[in-house]
Amino acid sequence: MVKLIQQFASCCRAAGLRISTSEVLDSLNQLQLINPTDELQFRSLLRANFAKSMKDVQHFDRLYHLFFHEMRMDTADMKQAASYSDTIKKVAKFLKQMPHDNPVYDAVVDFLQGNPLALLREMRRIQTEEEVTMLRFNLGPLGNRLNVMLQINKAAHAARDLVAENYAKTDSVARRDLTAYFAERVGAARSILMYEPRPGDINTKKINTYEQKLKGLGEKSFSSFTREELEEMREAIDKLVRKLKNIVSRRYSVRNKGNLDVKKTLRASAKYNGVPLDIKYRRKTKRKSLIVTLCDVSGSVWAAARFMLNLLYSLQDCFEKVNSFVFIDHLSEVTSIFEEHEINEAIRLVLETSDVHYDAPTDYGETLRNFKKDYMDLLTKKTTLIIVGDGRSNYMNPEDAILGQMRERCRRVIWLNPEQENLWGTGDSEIRSYMHHCHEVRQCRNVNQLFTFIEELVL
Numbered sequence: 001m002v003k004l005i006q007q008f009a010s011c012c013r014a015a016g017l018r019i020s021t022s023e024v025l026d027s028l029n030q031l032q033l034i035n036p037t038d039e040l041q042f043r044s045l046l047r048a049n050f051a052k053s054m055k056d057v058q059h060f061d062r063l064y065h066l067f068f069h070e071m072r073m074d075t076a077d078m079k080q081a082a083s084y085s086d087t088i089k090k091v092a093k094f095l096k097q098m099p100h101d102n103p104v105y106d107a108v109v110d111f112l113q114g115n116p117l118a119l120l121r122e123m124r125r126i127q128t129e130e131e132v133t134m135l136r137f138n139l140g141p142l143g144n145r146l147n148v149m150l151q152i153n154k155a156a157h158a159a160r161d162l163v164a165e166n167y168a169k170t171d172s173v174a175r176r177d178l179t180a181y182f183a184e185r186v187g188a189a190r191s192i193l194m195y196e197p198r199p200g201d202i203n204t205k206k207i208n209t210y211e212q213k214l215k216g217l218g219e220k221s222f223s224s225f226t227r228e229e230l231e232e233m234r235e236a237i238d239k240l241v242r243k244l245k246n247i248v249s250r251r252y253s254v255r256n257k258g259n260l261d262v263k264k265t266l267r268a269s270a271k272y273n274g275v276p277l278d279i280k281y282r283r284k285t286k287r288k289s290l291i292v293t294l295c296d297v298s299g300s301v302w303a304a305a306r307f308m309l310n311l312l313y314s315l316q317d318c319f320e321k322v323n324s325f326v327f328i329d330h331l332s333e334v335t336s337i338f339e340e341h342e343i344n345e346a347i348r349l350v351l352e353t354s355d356v357h358y359d360a361p362t363d364y365g366e367t368l369r370n371f372k373k374d375y376m377d378l379l380t381k382k383t384t385l386i387i388v389g390d391g392r393s394n395y396m397n398p399e400d401a402i403l404g405q406m407r408e409r410c411r412r413v414i415w416l417n418p419e420q421e422n423l424w425g426t427g428d429s430e431i432r433s434y435m436h437h438c439h440e441v442r443q444c445r446n447v448n449q450l451f452t453f454i455e456e457l458v459l
């Protein structure tokens with residue numbers, strides 16, 4: 001048993017599994033705690049000592065099966081093969097004496113004889129080289145594997161011909177058993193060649209990070225999200241919002257950096273008569289903006305507006321004040337709803353209790369007239385006006401001149417259009433009329449575009 005475990009440890013090392021001498025000694029000492037004839041207990045003992053990660057477990061299981069099953073002399077189809085061990089050694093010795101100039105051939109012959117060390121070491125060398133050269137080209141690794149395949153085929157044909165020649169007339173049973181033995185070993189050698197080590201992720205729960213979620217769903221249109229995808233994106237956006245808040249807080253948290261404040265430095269050092277000198281820096285004041293949002297909540301536009309309101313709600317700490325309005329045929333303020341309730345509850349209340357007629361045709365002109373009449377005082381030179389909508393006003397008066405008056409009162413006017421750009425200005429779309437009164441009009445059809453805009457707005 002000691003020799004068997006030592007041989008198995010040597011095979012594992014040749015295949016790249018790191019096994020120390022102390023781990024081999026631990027395995028030998030622990031044999032008295034189990035029944036060595038119980039394969040489940042025996043394999044569990046070796047796995048507990050030799051495998052250190054999920055990836056190592058998969059590698060160990062492969063090597064264990066190879067060493068204790070595929071390389072055995074007494075498999076179901078080879079019960080008589082063990083009696084031919086001397087003959088197999090003679091065949092292997094004769095195969096090595098055949099003319100050849102490739103060391104891989106000797107490794108294959110050793111494997112056919114029952115010693116897998118050389119072939120495992122060669123495959124380990126090939127796999128290690130592949131990790132380095134695959135980024136530049138793949139002909140090298142492919143050539144190495146092709147060379148091993150050619151040597152396996154060469155040794156297989158030579159062994160079959162040798163057995164057929166020596167036992168053709170004398171012993172048909174021996175010829176059959178030896179042919180089956182070498183065929184089985186050749187199959188095992190080819191399986192080693194075809195085996196590809198994989199990352200240790202089998203039976204492991206995969207958790208996508210919010211970057212991966214955005215990469216997979218970030219380019220998908222708002223209107224095509226399923227309920228499950230909406231939940232995934234909500235979680236991803238929450239983490240991105242926290243990341244933005246951390247960036248903003250760190251920007252203003254640094255105190256021992258910046259321009260020297262001479263007055264504060266002299267004042268702070270006066271109590272020490274200037275010794276030591278207590279240096280003070282000018283603190284960067286927070287330049288918070290006022291945000292006013294007008295969100296079209298009709299039809300497919302509501303999907304984009306919901307994400308926009310979600311983000312602005314979460315980023316309220318980054319702005320001095322956020323005034324939110326929704327509209328279809330007239331304006332309805334929902335600022336208090338978003339200030340007093342959690343975002344999901346706020347969106348529900350907007351849908352259920354706000355003064356919005358969801359069956360009415362969209363009227364941007366009436367919306368702008370309502371804003372001019374009741375809320376024009378909200379616009380100052382510190383205000384950024386954000387309008388979310390497709391600009392389709394059902395052929396009614398767009399009142400674009402009012403938007404021009406609003407532009408004159410505020411710092412910036414930004415229009416986010418969730419519609420494809422090639423559809424702008426077609427049919428009842430008045431977006432071309434509104435563009436002349438906006439500082440920026442951008443397409444915003446997915447989460448990536450929306451978050452890029454928010455990132456630029458905040459940072």
